Amino acid sequence: MSEKPAAYGETGSRRTYEWPRPALTVDVAVFSVIGTLNDLMLQVLLVERAQEPFKGSWALPGGFVHENEDLGAAAARELLEETGVRESYLDQVAAIGTPGRDPRGHTVTVLHVALIPADKHDLVSSGDARMARWFPAAKLPPLAFDHAKLLEAARDHLRRRIAATPVCFELLPAEFTLSELQALCETLLGRALDRRNFRRKVQDAGFLAKVKGQREGKHRPAQLFKLLPKEFARYVAQERALPW
Amino acid sequence: MSEKPAAYGETGSRRTYEWPRPALTVDVAVFSVIGTLNDLMLQVLLVERAQEPFKGSWALPGGFVHENEDLGAAAARELLEETGVRESYLDQVAAIGTPGRDPRGHTVTVLHVALIPADKHDLVSSGDARMARWFPAAKLPPLAFDHAKLLEAARDHLRRRIAATPVCFELLPAEFTLSELQALCETLLGRALDRRNFRRKVQDAGFLAKVKGQREGKHRPAQLFKLLPKEFARYVAQERALPW
DNA sequence: ACAAAAGTGTTCTAGTTACACCCATGG
């Protein structure tokens, strides 16, 4: 690290930091799904801005990083404070600091992506009275700042991660049917998968186990499965391709 | 973004930012290769620290982000200032802000990885008199701060990128033999590749063209190739797997 | 002549894709 500006936190008589520091924020693109099976929809959590600039616009939840706070912790905290939502999957996407992205001055944000299980959506109106709401990913309102771009980047990151990691299971209840898992993957990937191939591959992978019950519905009941975390960890450790 | 602390750059009478802002730096893990063919070595560019803390230790080049400066631009600038090296490939790896990583206080760094062509190594001793030196990646000195971890992360990122992008060509001269390309890929990936398979695949890919000359050496001369940027762009646009 | 790197095809295997029919249930 360069020593040209006296470093942050230096004590005593040395001069303080010469240049204005960029502000550092975290923003979180939060995804979840609602509906069941053939009517599954990807949705995004947004908050309404209470102040200028962009007062009244929708934005990604986020905020300033506290002193001595880790970036992931800051993202989780902001999400909880602003929306009452506790994430179950959180991943860093990138740092973005394009000049001019915030009209108030130079602000660098560390973008994260989070996933919330379908059954834990209960939003708490946040302390500072801003609204948090779910929007369908396909029909978003205009977003504040460069948040439309950020969201696009997060979506992209997610698509790639899904192809390489277990994120799907973060969005499902403990017991689920293969069709539910498949529909979820299809929603996240944005493309259809062949049912027979999917079932074969996912069962051959060996990290799922049948459980006693069945999912009752309007039609033929479906076998329930659960994830075997141990087998699953072993599977991903080998860096074997996931079945989708 | 949270409004709890008055935002950076807000004008007039509002209170200023309440919390100390984390300092924001960029660090760059710079890789290159030296030697030819069967004696090719991956090397890393480090600078010697002139001040405490870690005075005299080796560290990644890097420094503070200037006002209204983009992150990538900051990384390129620091690299040039500190080492005289102009990068030809630069990619963001991640932001790291683990509390305690800098003894002077809360410092978040945006880690980048850069590649330098083998024939452009001329280091300029930097203005502030610090040393810049290449080290073999396999035999590194102890590093300042958490830079050993950062370097590991950058190496990892690079391995993954090589599997998915054209970074190899950033390290080669304009005309090169297939063996040179292969040796380079092997060095970066850290594993051997089958020669016949490599040649077939890379030639089938269709983004290389034979050029007139031959590489003269102690042994049988080798056909020279050049990259066809247009074909190459088309190839990667399709997200087809690269031949290695 | 020999040492050293360049150059060249084929076979086998594993993984991926495409595809169609019967089954169980609720209404």
Place this chain on the structure above:
DNA sequence: CCATGGGTGTAACTAGAACACTTTTGT
């Protein structure tokens, strides 16, 4: 009895891995 989603196997194709000998040059 019919509409809806659950459940199953096989054949064709494609991509990747393994593998050995001949050629050209410098010394």
